[in-house]
Amino acid sequence: MSTRMKNNAIGWSFIIVAVFMICAFYFYPMVQALILSFKSGTGTNLQFVGLDNYKRLFSDATFLAAVKNTFIYLIVQVPIMIILGLFISVLLNDRTLKLKGVFRTLIFLPCVTSLVAYSVIFKYLFAADGLVNTILVKFHLVPQAINWLTDPFWAKITIIIAITWRWTGYNMIFYLSALQNVDNSIYEAAKIDGANGFQQFFKITIPMLKPIILFTSITSTIGTLQIFDEIMNITKGGPGNATASISQYIYNLSFKYTPDFGYAATVSYVIVFFIVILAILQFKVAGDRND
Structure with a gap:
């Protein structure tokens, strides 16, 4: 056996198990889900129906409501989370700030909390007689308690607040890591040239963090x-379908309603479609190569 073949054999011996596991637990289920999306029926009694499931999407009011809600979360919450994470990371990167480690830990801590636990806590905090309404009414910030969980508008706001609270620290860590790799002499040179804080932020910090901002986006x-x-865990998609998401609708189709795994797989591939399209758009807007 030649040296090249030996090296190839050694290399494959290291990765073959990982490749097998990825194919078995990722790609095979993806292919099976795609095949399943062309079938329909109750439970496991499925029949091939071609593109009927995909045509059904356009007349499914619940699905369209879930898509609308999901994109509201996306359009409102993602920019807030990215901007807030970037702002906090710049503040915590200040060398003169004391107790930076404590602040970083506190802001990142929500990311490692249990999804179910923190969702339940938010449900109680934003209940009609919860702590949030108690504080707002006590300090006369609102004339009466807000129906955070039963009003369609405020229920969406509650979900957005919950997501932002949990994931802002996650993005902050990436920005902070990138900022710490920026040579401080760049900022010192900018100060000598007369650049103020805002000019440094938009002319130095943002361009330097461009790949990280794209990644977090x-x-x-x-x-x-x-x-x-x-x-x-907070609203169960209510009131009505005012806060329902695509993923929750997939769960309902599979386990809550009469099981229709074929149609659920179809809705799942809608998420895949949206992810691919939005990722491509973000690469095009932000640029997928260094300028």
């Missing part, structure tokens, strides 16, 4: 399109 988009736990 894509991961935040994917996470928001797949949002499930918060909605399931």
Whole structure:
């Protein structure tokens, strides 16, 4: 056996198990789900129906409501989370700030809390007689208690607040890591040239963080399109379908309503479609190569 073949054999011996596991637990289920999306029926009694499931999407009021709600979360929450994470990371990167480690830990801590636990806590905090309404009414910030969980508008706001609270620290860590790799002499040179704080932020910090901002934008988009736990545990998609997401609708189709796994797989591939399209758009807008 030649040296090249030996090296190839050694290399494959290291990765063959990982390749097999990825194919078995990722790609095979994806292909099976795609095949399943062309079938329909109750339970496991499925029949091939071609593109009927995909045609059904356009006349499914519940699905269209779930798509609308999901994109509201995406459009409102993702920019807020990215901007807030970027702002906090710049503040925590200040060398003169004391107790930076404590602040970083506190802001990142929500990311490692249980999804179910924090969702339940938010449900109690924003209840009609919860702590949030108690504080707002006590300090006369609102004339009466807000129906956070039963009003369609305020229920969406509650979900957005919950997601932002949990995931802002996640993006902050990426920005902070990138900022710490920026040579401080760049900022010192900018100060000598007369650049103020805002000019340094927009002319130095933002361009230097461009790849990280693109990365967090894509991961935040994917996470928001797949949002499930918060909605399931805080509002259960209510009132009505005012806060329902695509992922929750998939769950309902599979386990809550009469099981229709074929149609559920079809809705699942809608998420895949949206993720691919939005990722491509973000690469085009932000640029997928260094300028």
